[in-house]
Amino acid sequence: KVALDFWRRGQDREKIQLKDLEPVLSVGVFNNKNSGLWHSSLIDRNLIDYFVPFLPLEYKHVKMCIRAEMKSRGNPIDEEVVQKVADEMTFFPKDERIYSDKGCKTVQTKLDFY
Structure with a gap:
């Protein structure tokens, strides 16, 4: 939020x-x-010094994950595939599609289809 x-x-x-x-x-x-x-x-009792927040990933961050996964597999980075995989990911809020629901957790399996 x-x-x-x-x-x-x-x-x-x-x-x-x-x-x-x-x-x-x-x-x-x-x-x-x-x-x-x-x-x-x-x-x-204020015994926790601080919390470490993990912010949601934006569309551009998901695309970075996809490129990194392609590179780690030794594949050339194909921006058309990056775009297709990113578009298959789910984002919230539904209307605006700002933040990834799952971060980059499903990038590997989605990339397997390409």
């Missing part, structure tokens, strides 16, 4: 700083019943 809010304000994902995410992360983890840290005294 934070990354999406930045995008909607016209700010680059790379401009997001830890201070923008830390309060949201600690409260979210503390209040999430499915979290291993739900109502944890580690958070309540």
Whole structure:
């Protein structure tokens, strides 16, 4: 949500700083019943120094993953294939297709079809 809010304000994902995410992360983890840290005294007593956020990947980052996978396989980088594989990936929000749902996790298997 934070990354999406930045995008909607016209700010680059790379401009997001830890201070923008830390309060949201600690409260979210503390209040999430499915979290291993739900109502944890580690958070309540401020015993966790900081959370390491993993930001969602944008379309351009997914294309970078595809190119890197092609290169690691010893294949020449074919931009047409890069485009096709990237277009097969799922993104959110559905209307805007800004961030990858799965990051680059399915790039290898999708690339196998090309």
